[in-house]
Amino acid sequence: MPDTAAATPAPVRPRTKPAEVRLDELMAAAERLFLDKGVEATTVSDITTLAGVAKGTFYHYFPSKHEMLAALAARYTERFLASLEAAVALCMPHDWEGRLRAWVQANVATYLDTWRLHDIVYTHQRRSIGIDPVDNPDKNAILVQLGAILAGGAAAGAWPLPQPRLAALMIYSAVHGVTDDAIAAQLQDSSAFAADVADACLRMLGR
Amino acid sequence: MPDTAAATPAPVRPRTKPAEVRLDELMAAAERLFLDKGVEATTVSDITTLAGVAKGTFYHYFPSKHEMLAALAARYTERFLASLEAAVALCMPHDWEGRLRAWVQANVATYLDTWRLHDIVYTHQRRSIGIDPVDNPDKNAILVQLGAILAGGAAAGAWPLPQPRLAALMIYSAVHGVTDDAIAAQLQDSSAFAADVADACLRMLGR
Amino acid sequence: MPDTAAATPAPVRPRTKPAEVRLDELMAAAERLFLDKGVEATTVSDITTLAGVAKGTFYHYFPSKHEMLAALAARYTERFLASLEAAVALCMPHDWEGRLRAWVQANVATYLDTWRLHDIVYTHQRRSIGIDPVDNPDKNAILVQLGAILAGGAAAGAWPLPQPRLAALMIYSAVHGVTDDAIAAQLQDSSAFAADVADACLRMLGR
Amino acid sequence: MPDTAAATPAPVRPRTKPAEVRLDELMAAAERLFLDKGVEATTVSDITTLAGVAKGTFYHYFPSKHEMLAALAARYTERFLASLEAAVALCMPHDWEGRLRAWVQANVATYLDTWRLHDIVYTHQRRSIGIDPVDNPDKNAILVQLGAILAGGAAAGAWPLPQPRLAALMIYSAVHGVTDDAIAAQLQDSSAFAADVADACLRMLGR
DNA sequence: AATGAATGAGAATTCATTCAT
DNA sequence: CATGAATGAATTCTCATTCAT
Helix, strand or coil: CHHHHHHCCCCCCCCCCCHHHHHHHHHHHHHHHHHHHCCCCCCHHHHHHHHCCCHHHHHHHCCCHHHHHHHHHHHHHHHHHHHHHHHHHCCCCCCHHHHHHHHHHHHHHHHHHHHHHHHHHHHHHHHHHCCCCCCCHHHHHHHHHHHHHHHHHHHCCCCCCCCHHHHHHHHHHHHHHHHHHHHHCCCCCCHHHHHHHHHHHHHHCCC | CHHHHHHCCCCCCCCCCCHHHHHHHHHHHHHHHHHHHCCCCCCHHHHHHHHCCCHHHHHHHCCCHHHHHHHHHHHHHHHHHHHHHHHHHCCCCCCHHHHHHHHHHHHHHHHHHHHHHHHHHHHHHHHHHCCCCCCCHHHHHHHHHHHHHHHHHHHCCCCCCCCHHHHHHHHHHHHHHHHHHHHHCCCCCCHHHHHHHHHHHHHHCCC | CHHHHHHCCCCCCCCCCCHHHHHHHHHHHHHHHHHHHCCCCCCHHHHHHHHCCCHHHHHHHCCCHHHHHHHHHHHHHHHHHHHHHHHHHCCCCCCHHHHHHHHHHHHHHHHHHHHHHHHHHHHHHHHHHCCCCCCCHHHHHHHHHHHHHHHHHHHCCCCCCCCHHHHHHHHHHHHHHHHHHHHHCCCCCCHHHHHHHHHHHHHHCCC | CHHHHHHCCCCCCCCCCCHHHHHHHHHHHHHHHHHHHCCCCCCHHHHHHHHCCCHHHHHHHCCCHHHHHHHHHHHHHHHHHHHHHHHHHCCCCCCHHHHHHHHHHHHHHHHHHHHHHHHHHHHHHHHHHCCCCCCCHHHHHHHHHHHHHHHHHHHCCCCCCCCHHHHHHHHHHHHHHHHHHHHHCCCCCCHHHHHHHHHHHHHHCCC
């Protein structure tokens, strides 16, 4: 089949593409538009136009506009986690303070980079759930990740950890909270700032 | 029937009420409906029906549905602040640790009581502003309040305070974050929990 | 107020009309369009355009397009009944055979005139009910009317009536059935035809 | 997995079936769904899913959803006629009254059994045609069948028949009409009822 | 102050049908 | 024969807001 296609330079755009490709194209279009114009202001037509497909095609891949948001949210969390994981992995396995600092640093940096998308996908998520606006899958996954570092450090004697859940929550919240403020203050360089935050977190841990 | 009504002067509900009363009735109706059905799902008609007035009357008191939300938000913040203020005022003026603990305790308790309304008014505020989801008037007012306690304690030598803004932000965020979690966990009694949080905050302050 | 209006010739079309008038205008527009283009093919916009109001006005008066159909159906039945009633009332009170003949004659004639509307409102009614497509309010009301004539005649000894319900049903059905056929055959004059039908009905009654 | 499948020749469901079988499977699926959910509410996808084929396969067998309805209608009428024919054939050739009674009896019984499908296929037929709702192929075929009995009886002197068309129409209509009522009344046993109807029909025939 | 009839822009979603493979 | 991805037209209903009375 490639051969047959080779005969005609490229004039025929394949109308049908691998599902994965179409899906990515649609998600990319949606993400861009949501970021540019906002979610409400973006119509499904806008998305399909930008993705170069018919409106109905959207509904082949997503049951509703809302599910697109959910898919974007899942992808966002996945990438966020991977980003922190990669930063932490650069530290020596036993350098627990280093790992925690790396986690905080990466969290601040990544959030600073992506907070607009974060806000879009999660603010809108909440609404539909209609219940606990507070319970957010992103948060849980990240808390687990942080919890592992805290537990590792405690096991190695790097710090006491009488209340693991509380500690993880406070660090997580504090990091997000101060980063929100840094965003509002339009902070450019995050490293020194992140170091201060990490210091405060370590202090809170009792060491 | 009009004639009959004319015979008995009193039974007819006054068509006109003091503006303040009408305003309260409208806000009360809106608050209840927003809480019960959500903001989007509540129409201006729903509000006026529950308040027992005609639709147009709404627009005598609020330029738009959105302003109603803003008014509700302002009232919420005002009450929230007053609630914390009252709790703090019960402590001795120089008992800085006590004041901070009281602030944390009251914050947890009040937020636990009112988070649904908090979420409604602030989530929607953000959304419509469409911009920085991060800047929240509630937060600022409360940060100022907390900042005063931190500064007072620092001046009195109760704790060091090299970075007042950072400290206030981290405490504020941590308190809200862990309280969100307590909400999700359906915690009933907040006092022991709040004490732990206060401990961690004091530790973070370096003492 | 009329005086004030008199000052300005007529340029100001009153935007607001008595509810009854608006309702009639909307129903008239809908009836015409349903007849001309069919129910499905008629959009709510078509109706409001023809009625000279905004689209939203439709929904002030009818909760849905479907309710419009129901209202039209109710009006149809009402008028149908009144038409038969008037024809029967022209006969002497004790002339039972004459009354029955008048009823049959009027039924045939009225149905011949209005069957298109009948079909539109009732065929679509059924659908939504989704249940017994057979049970139709029009039919019941008319059966009651016919039943009264049959019972009157029986009481007066004009005919036996061992099974009143069965007789009424058969006459009703037969009249409608043969009239449907007359419609298909594009019969113009119905009187002779109706007389034959009435004869057969009387014969079925046993005389 | 293809390899594994290749090992056992039989277990793979044949992708290709005799056209007649596929057609029956599709019609059966459609009939069930139409009966269960209604025609509009049933999508072509629903039908192919239930029939276990791809959507495109539907269009191998039916040019449109509408033709499926037509095919179902034709099959319905065919079976209805056959059912009456079989009942009539049980009577002696010269027993005209018996034949007519048998026809009425079978008509009532069969209609009582199948009216839901009858209504579905014919109501929708009409609707889409959008024209004379009155002309119905089922009816015509059955009228011919009834006409033959009436003519036979008349020729044999069993009854007069001055207006064969009118008589057939009235009997047909009356039988359907009263049966509709029996359906609404949820009548279970139809034999006595059918006998009364037949009596009235014979009376109408003048004997 | 109060009313409530009237407005009209606005968008998500469905689904029969096609056609390249 | 069979597939199923892609199409895209088409329409209901909502509701914040206005304004004449």
